Amino acid sequence: xxxxxxxxxxxxxxxxxxxxxxxxxxxxxxxxxxxxxxxxxxxxxxxxxxxxxxxxxxxxxxxxxxxxxxxxxxxxxxxxxxxxxxxxxxxxxxxxxxxxxxxxxxxxxxxxxxxxxxxxxxxxxxxxxxxxxxxxxxxxxxxxxxxxxxxxxxxxxxxxxxxxxxxxxxxxxxxxxxxxxxxxxxxxxx
Numbered sequence: 001x002x003x004x005x006x007x008x009x010x011x012x013x014x015x016x017x018x019x020x021x022x023x024x025x026x027x028x029x030x031x032x033x034x035x036x037x038x039x040x041x042x043x044x045x046x047x048x049x050x051x052x053x054x055x056x057x058x059x060x061x062x063x064x065x066x067x068x069x070x071x072x073x074x075x076x077x078x079x080x081x082x083x084x085x086x087x088x089x090x091x092x093x094x095x096x097x098x099x100x101x102x103x104x105x106x107x108x109x110x111x112x113x114x115x116x117x118x119x120x121x122x123x124x125x126x127x128x129x130x131x132x133x134x135x136x137x138x139x140x141x142x143x144x145x146x147x148x149x150x151x152x153x154x155x156x157x158x159x160x161x162x163x164x165x166x167x168x169x170x171x172x173x174x175x176x177x178x179x180x181x182x183x184x185x186x187x188x189x190x
Contacts, residue, residue, distance in 0.1 A: 006041070
C-alpha cells in the first residue's frame with residue numbers, strides 16, 4: 001500500500017515493525033517488490049528511496065517477467081522513471097520477458113518517448129534518451145536506434161521535426177549530429 005501511494009513515512013513505519021521485510025522480499029526469485037509497485041504507479045520519489053535502500057530490486061523480475069523499468073514504460077511513466085537511470089544507467093539493459101530490455105519493449109509496443117519528451121519540452125529526458133541511443137548505436141544496436149530516431153507521431157513528425165518547430169535548437173542539433181553519426185557508422189560497418 002505504501003509503495004502504490006508513494007507514502008515513504010508509512011513504508012518506514014512498516015520497516016520498524018518488520019526490520020527484515022526487504023531481505024525476505026529479496027529472497028523470492030520473482031515478485032512485485034515495493035520498487036515494482038512504485039514504478040507501476042509512477043511514484044518516483046518512493047522508487048528513488050527504494051533504489052537507495054535495496055538496489056537489487058531494480059534488476060529483479062516480477063512474476064510476469066518485468067523489471068520496475070519495464071513496468072514504468074508499460075504503464076506510461078517513463079519520463080518520471082528516467083530519473084532512476086541517473087542512479088544506475090545500466091537499468092536499460094535489464095532483460096525481461098522474451099529477452100527484451102525496457103527500451104526495446106517500449107519500441108516494440110510503440111511507445112514514443114522521444115516524441116513525447118520533445119512535445120513537452122523535457123530537454124533533460126531527451127538528452128538522456130539521445131545519449132543512450134548514441135552509446136548503444138556504437139555498441140551495434142543500429143536497427144533499434146534507427147527505429148527510435150525515425151518514429152513518427154500521429155501527425156507524421158519525427159523528433160527532429162518537433163524540436164525544430166518548438167525552437168529547441170540544442171536538441172535539434174543533437175538529433176542532426178546523431179543522424180550523421182548513425183549514417184557514418186552504417187557506412188563504416190558495411
